[in-house]
Amino acid sequence: xxxxxxxxxxxxxxxxxxxxxxxxxxxxxxxxxxxxxxxxxxxxxxxxxxxxxxxxxxxxxxxxxxxxxxxxxxxxxxxxxxxxxxxxxxxx
Amino acid sequence: xxxxxxxxxxxxxxxxxxxxxxxxxxxxxxxxxxxxxxxxxxxxxxxxxxxxxxxxxxxxxxxxxxxxxxxxxxxxxxxxxxxxxxxxxxxxxxxxxxxxxxxxxxxxxxxxxxxxxxxxxxxxxxxxxxxxxxxxxxxxxxxxxxxxxxxxxxxxxxxxxxxxxxxxxxxxxxxxxxxxxxxxxxxxxxxxxxxxxxxxxxxxxxxxxxxxxxxxxxxxxxxxxxxxxxxxxxxxxxxxxxxxxxxxxxxxxxxxxxxxxxxxxxxxxxxxxxxxxxxxxxxxxxxxxxxxxxxxxxxxxxxxxxxxxxxxxxxxxxxxxxxxx
Numbered sequence: 001x002x003x004x005x006x007x008x009x010x011x012x013x014x015x016x017x018x019x020x021x022x023x024x025x026x027x028x029x030x031x032x033x034x035x036x037x038x039x040x041x042x043x044x045x046x047x048x049x050x051x052x053x054x055x056x057x058x059x060x061x062x063x064x065x066x067x068x069x070x071x072x073x074x075x076x077x078x079x080x081x082x083x084x085x086x087x088x089x090x091x092x
Numbered sequence: 093x094x095x096x097x098x099x100x101x102x103x104x105x106x107x108x109x110x111x112x113x114x115x116x117x118x119x120x121x122x123x124x125x126x127x128x129x130x131x132x133x134x135x136x137x138x139x140x141x142x143x144x145x146x147x148x149x150x151x152x153x154x155x156x157x158x159x160x161x162x163x164x165x166x167x168x169x170x171x172x173x174x175x176x177x178x179x180x181x182x183x184x185x186x187x188x189x190x191x192x193x194x195x196x197x198x199x200x201x202x203x204x205x206x207x208x209x210x211x212x213x214x215x216x217x218x219x220x221x222x223x224x225x226x227x228x229x230x231x232x233x234x235x236x237x238x239x240x241x242x243x244x245x246x247x248x249x250x251x252x253x254x255x256x257x258x259x260x261x262x263x264x265x266x267x268x269x270x271x272x273x274x275x276x277x278x279x280x281x282x283x284x285x286x287x288x289x290x291x292x293x294x295x296x297x298x299x300x301x302x303x304x305x306x307x308x309x310x311x312x313x314x315x316x317x318x319x320x321x322x323x324x325x326x327x328x329x330x331x332x333x334x335x336x337x338x339x340x341x342x343x344x345x346x347x348x349x350x351x352x353x354x355x356x357x358x359x360x361x362x363x364x365x366x367x368x369x370x371x372x373x374x375x376x377x378x379x380x381x382x383x384x385x386x387x388x389x390x391x392x393x394x395x396x397x398x399x400x401x402x403x404x405x406x407x408x409x410x411x412x413x414x415x416x417x
Contacts, residue, residue: 013378013379022290022291022377024288025286025289037234038235038313039289040289043289074278075276077279080379
């Protein structure tokens, strides 16, 4: 048996894990499922907490960064990105 | 020639807030059929269509995707046009694209968004291949990553991209996916590839002859084609040569357009058709805080379009610009 990583990326409405999911992505290192852009219109969980309750381990969250003077109103990338993982046993 | 049908103020406000306008089946079938014929479209799985790969000179199952593209580019009647050409000189009269551009609704929408003397940037025929093409070359059939076209573009002025769907697009054909309201976000092209899905994303499912006019900044991507048929979408990018101020039919702008409304505390519901409502309507994917920044950026774009820096909606900009001496 070997371990493989499944990665779930959730984009939330704010920096709080108990706010709603507004964007999501899945990457499956086991190869059992294939995900791609536009493959689902409904989020896998309503909030970030939902992912924790389902066994996903939070491994990274975006820091809160002060706004650069003169650039306070520019919008760009999604701001509240949370990376989760599950480690799954697979046959060698 | 019939007068162009200019956009009205509500349509312009919609474009400002959401970044697109969609016109279903606005292109007559005669033009759609002519366009498909001019590109040498093949319907090799549709026995009723009477058009087969063999008729087009190729056996689709036996050629690769690159070869198929090369065949279309070499044999189609789509003109090769230099970037920077006046749109008026880009398409010969009488060809399908020339006839499409002459439609009053198309001319009016283009004039309203980028002006009469707009220039041609580029065009491209996007072909989405069915599964068997990928099986033939041992590749996975997947959707296109979410992206913003071109490169980082912080301008207030904007280009418009016309997406032309010359045939019916069903859900399984994987019509273009886009996320309304993302057009004012300044990002670097494919840097947003990681965003597989977003709340409120739309997939184009449409009748033949549908046109989508998009702000150049819209986040989008081609869908995966799970049908047995080829999917074609033709995209044209146009650039303004004049400041994009009051190019549309402004006769419907209400007289109280510059007045403020009560905000947060009011009796009844605000008028959803009010332009201020259109400019401050949230998208499902909006973050709690940056959704408000989207309102500010929409209002700034509307000021640019109006040519009037006094405009504000629901006090969003007035509040942060208020610095009494």
